[in-house]
Amino acid sequence: MVERVPGKERFDPNGCDIKMKAVVTTGNGGYDKLAYREVPIPALEAGEVLLQVLAAGVNNTEINTRVGWYSSTVSSGTGDAACAEEKTATEKADGGWNEATPFPFIQGTDCCGRIVAVAPGGDGSTIGARVLVRSCMRPFGFESMENIWMGSDFDGAFAQFVKVPAGEVFAVDCDWSDAELGTIPCAYGTAENMVHRARVREGQHVLVAGASGGVGSAVVQLVKRRGASVTAIAGKAKMEKVQSIGPDRVIERNDDTVAILGENSVDVVFDNVAGSGFGRMLKVLKRGGAYVSSGAIAGPLVELDMRTFYLKDLTLIGCTAWDEPVFPNLISYIECGELRPILAKTFSLEQIADAQREFLEKKHFGNFVLIPPPLDEPIQRALAP
Ligand SMILES: NC(=O)c1ccc[n+]([C@@H]2O[C@H](COP(=O)([O-])OP(=O)(O)OC[C@H]3O[C@@H](n4cnc5c(N)ncnc54)[C@H](OP(=O)(O)O)[C@@H]3O)[C@@H](O)[C@H]2O)c1
Numbered sequence: 001m002v003e004r005v006p007g008k009e010r011f012d013p014n015g016c017d018i019k020m021k022a023v024v025t026t027g028n029g030g031y032d033k034l035a036y037r038e039v040p041i042p043a044l045e046a047g048e049v050l051l052q053v054l055a056a057g058v059n060n061t062e063i064n065t066r067v068g069w070y071s072s073t074v075s076s077g078t079g080d081a082a083c084a085e086e087k088t089a090t091e092k093a094d095g096g097w098n099e100a101t102p103f104p105f106i107q108g109t110d111c112c113g114r115i116v117a118v119a120p121g122g123d124g125s126t127i128g129a130r131v132l133v134r135s136c137m138r139p140f141g142f143e144s145m146e147n148i149w150m151g152s153d154f155d156g157a158f159a160q161f162v163k164v165p166a167g168e169v170f171a172v173d174c175d176w177s178d179a180e181l182g183t184i185p186c187a188y189g190t191a192e193n194m195v196h197r198a199r200v201r202e203g204q205h206v207l208v209a210g211a212s213g214g215v216g217s218a219v220v221q222l223v224k225r226r227g228a229s230v231t232a233i234a235g236k237a238k239m240e241k242v243q244s245i246g247p248d249r250v251i252e253r254n255d256d257t258v259a260i261l262g263e264n265s266v267d268v269v270f271d272n273v274a275g276s277g278f279g280r281m282l283k284v285l286k287r288g289g290a291y292v293s294s295g296a297i298a299g300p301l302v303e304l305d306m307r308t309f310y311l312k313d314l315t316l317i318g319c320t321a322w323d324e325p326v327f328p329n330l331i332s333y334i335e336c337g338e339l340r341p342i343l344a345k346t347f348s349l350e351q352i353a354d355a356q357r358e359f360l361e362k363k364h365f366g367n368f369v370l371i372p373p374p375l376d377e378p379i380q381r382a383l384a385p
Contacts, residue, residue: 018040018041019040020038020040021036021160021349021372022037022106022159022160023106023108023349024106025062025065025066025103025104025106026103026104027104028067028090029067029085030067030085030089031086031356031357033089034066034352035104036349036350036352041379043163044118045163046120046121047119047121047167048118048119048164048166049115049117049118049126049163049164049166050115050116050118050162051111051113051163051164052113052116053108053111053160053161053162054112054130054181054182054372055110055177055178055182055346056182056349056370057110057182057183057185057367058110058347058355058356058359058368058370059109059214060078061109061149062107062109062356064078065095066107067084067085068085068090068091069081071092071094071095075300076299077275077299077300079362096152098148098153101152105154105155106151106155106156106157106158106162107151107152108150108157108158108162109135109149109150109185110133110157110184110186110187110369111185112132112179112184113157113169114129115129115131115169117383118166122166126169126171130171130172130178132170132172132181132185133162133168133169133170134170134189134322135156135186136149136189136190136193136321136322137150137165137168138324142323142324145321147320147321147322150162158352158370159372160372160379170327172335174335176334179343179346179369181334181341182367182370183214183342183369184341187214188218188222189322189326189330191216191218191219191222192218192222192326192329192330193322193326194219194294194317194319195219197317198270198292198317200228201226201227201228202226202228203227204229204267204268205265205266205267206223206267206268206270207233207257207268207269207270207271207284208220208230208231208233209272209273210272210273210297211232211242211247212234212238212241212365213272213297213362215272215294215295216270216272217342217365218339219270220232220242220246221245222339223270224247225333225339228268230247230248230249231247231249231266232250232251233250233252233257234250234251234253235253236253236254238365241365245342256280257277257280257281257284258284261284264285264286265284265286266285266286266289267285268285268291269282269285269291270293271292272295273295273297274293274297274302275297275298276299278303278304279303279308282305282308282312282314286312287312288313289312290317291314291316292319293316293318294318341366342366342367343366343369344365344366345358345364346370346371347369348370348371348372349370349371349373351370
């Protein structure tokens with residue numbers, strides 16, 4: 001299957017008359033690169049749908065992309081890299097997760113939206129549906145590992161409207177609020193992909209680092225629904241909240257994980273923290289265990305003792321491209337009431353810099369969500385049937 005690649009399309013700053021509010025990221029750098037302004041509403045091409053964005057989650061990836069954290073020149077964690085960019089902004093040709101980020105563009109990986117238009121030839125009966133966007137897309141089919149991300153490779157949800165391929169939107173039937181649904185795609189999609197790839201099953205002992213975060217708290221819930229036992233790692237101030245989502249045990253992030261759990265005690269480690277704790281994560285793994293990661297918030301460079309890796313027959317599983325069953329499964333878990341959203345706070349879209357600043361303090365539990373402003377009259381008229 002070869003679907004159209006939306007990768008290279010960016011909004012046209014000189015485009016059509018009807019404008020929407022959006023946050024345009026203008027380059028690598030600090031918060032001053034987040035420009036709240038008016039840009040043309042995206043024009044649909046064959047196979048696409050137009051969504052009114054109802055809620056857009058905040059993720060590290062948007063900060064990583066703005067500060068150029070994916071560049072091989074960066075060796076610090078996300079927080080330190082963001083501080084450095086506030087002081088001295090540096091353009092980085094390799095700062096995007098995939099290719100160079102062609103600024104200016106609209107970020108926003110998480111979208112809970114409503115379908116307001118479909119391209120000619122599309123299914124008009126879907127108009128009005130509340131949907132989640134599968135932000136990680138596999139344009140060349142699931143046999144290929146190539147993947148592109150809304151909000152990184154093409155314009156995303158930090159706007160009143162976003163356009164996406166029709167096959168990437170999933171209607172969701174539940175009583176969650178828009179903001180609660182806005183917490184889901186990136187964190188839970190990534191988490192479910194990790195849990196799926198590791199084939200977690202009943203009876204296993206799983207260790208989750210950064211369990212108070214978006215991905216970590218989702219992993220805890222998704223592992224528990226598969227019947228495995230979970231030890232969660234969290235900062236002292238967040239341990240009680242993490243306990244409330246159902247792990248079997250919570251240990252403090254500064255405690256000695258190896259001394260508490262013992263060497264060779266864990267079947268699977270989920271670790272999006274990395275940094276200096278990496279070695280300990282491999283020590284607690286049993287022979288034949290798996291270390292699974294899709295992030296490195298505390299630092300991307302780790303020390304690996306190759307002997308631990310090969311003498312224990314470990315498997316390292318890197319995860320970014322979501323596999324085919326992941327997102328549909330996630331929607332079904334929501335609809336069956338098997339997951340709960342953890343909405344830490346909402347902000348208006350215009351307050352994006354405040355939201356990202358507070359997000360980087362890491363005092364919160366769960367996810368932040370941005371709410372775009374309501375549509376003004378000219379837009380409503382233009383959208384009327
Ligand atoms: N590859 C992908 O597709 C993908 C998708 C989503 C996320 N990610 C990456 O995965 C990582 C985690 O994402 P997330 O959304 O779960 O992040 P998050 O919500 O910010 O949570 C990260 C958690 O890590 C813990 N932590 C431990 N040491 C830390 C440190 N030095 N700096 C900051 N936090 C630290 C914090 O919990 P305590 O304070 O309780 O210790 C924090 O709650 C990020 O690097 C993100 O970019 C990758």
